[in-house]
Amino acid sequence: MSAIGDVCHAAAMVNRIRRARPDIRITWIIGKIEYQLLNGMDGVEFVIYDKKTGRKGMQAIRQQFKAQRFDVLCVMQIALRANLLSRAIRAKVRLGFDKSRSKEGHSLFINKRIARQQHPHVLEGFMAFADAMGIEPVEKPAWQLPLSESDLAKGITLKQQYGRYGIICPAASKAERNWTAEGYAAAAKHLADKNIPVLLCGGPGPLDRTIGDAILAAGAPIKDDLIGNTTLKELAGVLAEASLVI
Known part of the structure; x- marks a missing residue:
């Protein structure tokens, strides 16, 4: 996932998962610039993907995860690059956006959707992924950026x-x-x-x-x-x- 704003909102969703289910292992594929902000976040294994590497970078991700199969893959971007990159990850559940927000072939890369929302904020859209996984709701989101x-x-x-x-x-x-x-x-x-x-x-x-x-x-x-x-x-x-x- 790239874009500073997106990863900040996604961090709140990840922290919600960590708070409710500290036993869950979380792996996050992230852009190299965005990683500079979240480096050091507790309970998360980061894998850096440089979008400038294109197909070669996707092949490297595929090779890195070829022996792994995840329970859930959250495809939290609808951009074609993110959709194609998601194919490098094997997962039982491939969770993506509702049909109204599925663009650039997003529907072809997922097998489960979050609930449809009316004009959601980006944060609300991301929190819907936690909802779909049955994670306990929180009254107030917590970003908890790893700042020294x-x-x-x-x-x-x-x-x-x-x-x-x-x-x-x-x-x-x-x-x-x-x-x-x-x-x-x-x-x-x-x-x-x-x-x-x-x-x-x-x-x-x-x-x-x-x-x-x-x-x-x-x-x-x-x-x-x-x-x-x-x-x-x-x-x-x-x-x-x-x-x-x-």
């Missing part, structure tokens, strides 16, 4: 430096989800007028940097530009200390 004191230190330092602060995370993986630079700049100015320092954050990729530069060029009063200057775990600590995240 050193991971949290940057956020604590910023809190000490600025007091309460807001942070803008402007770059989404899909362009249609990105707001305008002028909109972000206006929001930053509004917060600054209320004496709330504003920070920028993002990954090291060119999209994050381009959008960040556009926000700065639009006159946003940014106190600290953290784009590309934190690890994923450090960023989690920075967001945890923020009073407001946009």
Whole structure:
């Protein structure tokens, strides 16, 4: 599974399983970038898959698991790449999404579905996998990211430096989800007028940097530009200390 947001929501589902059934062995095939955030998570064996390796990488996964057969395989992405990769894993139950959300041939790779939901949040959709496995429900999800004191230190330092602060995370993986630079700049100015320092954050990729530069060029009063200057775990600590995240 890839995409930072998806793995965060999936982590809550995995923690629900671990809490209810600590005897269950969990193996998670995960992207190499996303692994940087969840590395160290208790009770989970991670297998890193680099999507850039394509068919060769899928063959390596197949070879690694050729002697294993799982009770349940949760196919929690509908992308064709994830569907094809799932064929490298032998499992009695191949659990996937309901028919209304099955795209890119998803139905061909599963033999059991989660219950249909009306306009679910991503987290609710993932929790439905635990429901389908008969895992006891929880009143409140728990993410419990494996963050060390050193991971949290940057956020604590910023809190000490600025007091309460807001942070803008402007770059989404899909362009249609990105707001305008002028909109972000206006929001930053509004917060600054209320004496709330504003920070920028993002990954090291060119999209994050381009959008960040556009926000700065639009006159946003940014106190600290953290784009590309934190690890994923450090960023989690920075967001945890923020009073407001946009």
